[in-house]
Each structure stands twice: as C-alpha cells, then as structure tokens.
Amino acid sequence: MRELTVLYDARCGLCRRFKDWLAAQRPAPDGYGGLVRLRFVAAGSAHARALYPTLDHAATLRDVTVVADDGAVYVGDRAWIVCLWATGDHRHTAVRLASPAMRPVARAIVQAAAGLRRVSGGDYADGCDGQCDREGRADA
Amino acid sequence: MTVTTYLVYLLIAVPLTIWVARTLSRNGRIFLVDVFHGNAEFADAVNRLLVVGFYLINLGFVTLFLRSGRPVLDASGVFEQLSVKLGIVMLVLGVVHLTNVWIFNKIRTRSRLDSMTRPPVPPNDTVQPLTMTEQAARYGY
Numbered sequence: 001m002r003e004l005t006v007l008y009d010a011r012c013g014l015c016r017r018f019k020d021w022l023a024a025q026r027p028a029p030d031g032y033g034g035l036v037r038l039r040f041v042a043a044g045s046a047h048a049r050a051l052y053p054t055l056d057h058a059a060t061l062r063d064v065t066v067v068a069d070d071g072a073v074y075v076g077d078r079a080w081i082v083c084l085w086a087t088g089d090h091r092h093t094a095v096r097l098a099s100p101a102m103r104p105v106a107r108a109i110v111q112a113a114a115g116l117r118r119v120s121g122g123d124y125a126d127g128c129d130g131q132c133d134r135e136g137r138a139d140a
Numbered sequence: 141m142t143v144t145t146y147l148v149y150l151l152i153a154v155p156l157t158i159w160v161a162r163t164l165s166r167n168g169r170i171f172l173v174d175v176f177h178g179n180a181e182f183a184d185a186v187n188r189l190l191v192v193g194f195y196l197i198n199l200g201f202v203t204l205f206l207r208s209g210r211p212v213l214d215a216s217g218v219f220e221q222l223s224v225k226l227g228i229v230m231l232v233l234g235v236v237h238l239t240n241v242w243i244f245n246k247i248r249t250r251s252r253l254d255s256m257t258r259p260p261v262p263p264n265d266t267v268q269p270l271t272m273t274e275q276a277a278r279y280g281y
Binding site: 028029032052054055067068070071075076078094 | 253256
C-alpha cells in the first residue's frame, strides 16, 4: 500500500502531538520502490466524511483509525501498529508488536495511551478552545 | 618440545580457520543473494570482503597467540599447552563466526522489512474509498 490516511482526534492534545511526531518521521519504503505516504485528516470532520462516507465516524473519534488507499481500515492497536509500520525507523517495532506473543502488550500500551488521553483532555465537551491545529474542528 | 607444540598448534589452528571461513562463505552466499534480490555478482563481492576480514582477524589472532610463556618439557606439557591454546582459538573463531552470521541475518531482516507491501496486522474492516469522479460529483462539479 502506498498511502495511509490517519484519522486523528483534532481536539485532543495527545493525539495532535502523536500526529506531529508521526508526520516528522522518515517514511518507510512501500515495497514497490516508493515510500509510504501519510495523510492526516481530523476524525469526524466534513473532509473525513466526504472521503469515506460509509465509515462509522463516531467510532473514529473514540479510537484512532487508519484507512489505507486500498480501503483497508485499521482501528485501535492495529492502527498504532500500522502507523509505526509506516515509519522508516520503527518498522521493526511494529513487526515485533504484531506477533501473537506481543499483541497483548500492544493492546495494553494503547489502552494506557487512551487512559492518558482521558486524564489529560477530559471528554472535550467545550470543543477546541483555540487549541485546534490547522485541520480545524472535528465537527467543522 | 616447545617447537613441536608450536608446529602442532599451527597445523590444527590454520586449517580450522580455513574450514570455518569456507563454511561461512559457502552458506553466507545464499543469504546475500537473497538480500541483494538475486544480484549474484554483488553478493559474491560482499561475501568475499567479509571472508577476507574473517581471515585477517582470525589468522592474526592465531599468530599472536602462538608464543607460550614457559618452555614445554615433556609430552604431557605439549597436550596441556595445546588444549589451552586451541580451546581459546576455537572460542574466538566461534565468536567471530557467530557475529558474522548475526550480521548476515541483520542485513536480511532489514531487506525483508523494506520490501513489505502490507502492514503486519490484518485490517479490522474495509471501506470503498470514493473515486475522483464521485468526489467531484459530491462537491457539485
């Protein structure tokens, strides 16, 4: 696959920081002689709904979701593994986390991150409060 | 007796080094051809460079390790000296050899990671992304 679309929660600081970190990473080869491209779209935004009208957009606000250019949808810990897989320096970590023995560890890390997000950001009832990045409000 | 010890030491240590190096180059070639996508000429070149390094390190060690501190007086002394010397030479050969195998494997893993076309996990679901014309139609073009 050549392009991945990361649907991230634009209202949550942790998610935005993760998105910025991911965007700054060296991309990994796509196996066809090119590099895996990453595209970031705010989850639940009009743009996301226009791109993927059949996707459950309420669910993309709860869990980070990655959609590949061939239509494959990865949710939760799989989405995290796919994000790591798309980076040149951390692909081996992704492959290790994807093994049956390490999947519970990956799931625990993702749950810990979700807990951290709840602690740090609340449930975002007040919208962005001037903290959204240029992708705009999730419901814009 | 000291010279006899030296001679036996060299007669065992040098062929041993050659045997390990040949094993390494014969089996390492298969790894390298796989890594370099069937480019056998390039694989052979890298293989030869690695084997030359292996020879230099091990023969250098065997040569430096030849001298013994005290003279060997009897036949049992010959065996005692040889057991220590050859044992250490074999351990060093083993460490260098395994390091080489580890390097081969590292190169191969790296190349396999780079040639992956799909993520290591299966998707949860699939959606049909909109085609360009459908997107244009949605926006009223």
